[in-house]
Amino acid sequence: MEAAQKICLGEVDRAFAFIGAGGHHAGRNFFGGYCCFNDVAIAVDHLRKSYGTHRFAILDTDAHHGDGTRDIFQGDPDVLHVCICGMNYVSPDGTKVDVPVPWGGRDPDESYLKIAEAAFASRVRAFRPDLTIWYFGFDGHQGDYGDMGLSLRAFVGLADFMVAAAREASGGRLLTVLGGGSRTDLATLIIPQVIHRLANG
Numbered sequence: 001m002e003a004a005q006k007i008c009l010g011e012v013d014r015a016f017a018f019i020g021a022g023g024h025h026a027g028r029n030f031f032g033g034y035c036c037f038n039d040v041a042i043a044v045d046h047l048r049k050s051y052g053t054h055r056f057a058i059l060d061t062d063a064h065h066g067d068g069t070r071d072i073f074q075g076d077p078d079v080l081h082v083c084i085c086g087m088n089y090v091s092p093d094g095t096k097v098d099v100p101v102p103w104g105g106r107d108p109d110e111s112y113l114k115i116a117e118a119a120f121a122s123r124v125r126a127f128r129p130d131l132t133i134w135y136f137g138f139d140g141h142q143g144d145y146g147d148m149g150l151s152l153r154a155f156v157g158l159a160d161f162m163v164a165a166a167r168e169a170s171g172g173r174l175l176t177v178l179g180g181g182s183r184t185d186l187a188t189l190i191i192p193q194v195i196h197r198l199a200n201g
Contacts, residue, residue: 004043004175007131008051013172014163016195024060024135024179027071033064033180040133040177041072044079047131054078057129057169059120060085061158062137062179063146069135070096080127082120084112097123101148108149112140113157121161124169132166134158137179138190144183152190159194163201174198 003015023040025033040058047053057080060066065085073079073096080095087098099119105111124132138155139146159176166174176198181187 001043001046004047004131005051007173007175008047008053014166014174014198014201015176016198017175017177018191019178023068023177024062024066025064025068027068030068030071032068035068038068038072040069040135043133043175043177044073053130055127055129056080056131056133057120057124057127058082058133058135059116059124059162059165060135060137060179061116061140062135063140063144063148064137064180065098066135080123080129082123084116084119094123095127103149109151109154109157112148112150112154113161116158117161121165124165127169129170130173132162132170132174134162134174134176135179136176136194137181138186139180139182141181141183141186141190144181144186146180152193155190156193156197159197160201163198 003017006012023035023038025035026038055078060083066083082097084099086101088100089098140148140150
């Protein structure tokens, strides 16, 4: 909440919420995937009530579908929710999108980055949110529980992409929220590099 508030108050353009418990499987009236409260949804609700911030674009790159976030915002046309999760769906109004991810291939990092950019870049530019949110899970890294064959290169590439996307779409305002990932060695490898890219992008 504090990170989101600082952005809305103009104190910072970008912030990283080091939550580490994930919230995107918590819906309106259900828990799931070790998520009890939906951190992003709570922040959105607070910003709307307290700061008049109205439109939000969320890119979810956790390896699993953000079913709780989708449940909460399903009928909300002022929230763009794009989930890179292996499913294939686009809502009639185009604001709720699930993107399939091809498995294997010679370069999973490059494939994933291309898919994320194709799914989110043009949509977020057209949507013009007040705040762009990246729900960042590293559980898709090789050897973690959502293994998608990704390496550090994919996550720093996503950080660079999100900084650029937010700069174009929401005046540089970007909130990054830590999602899934279970291995301490991967966390200490990936998270500092992502924060560095976000801070210096």
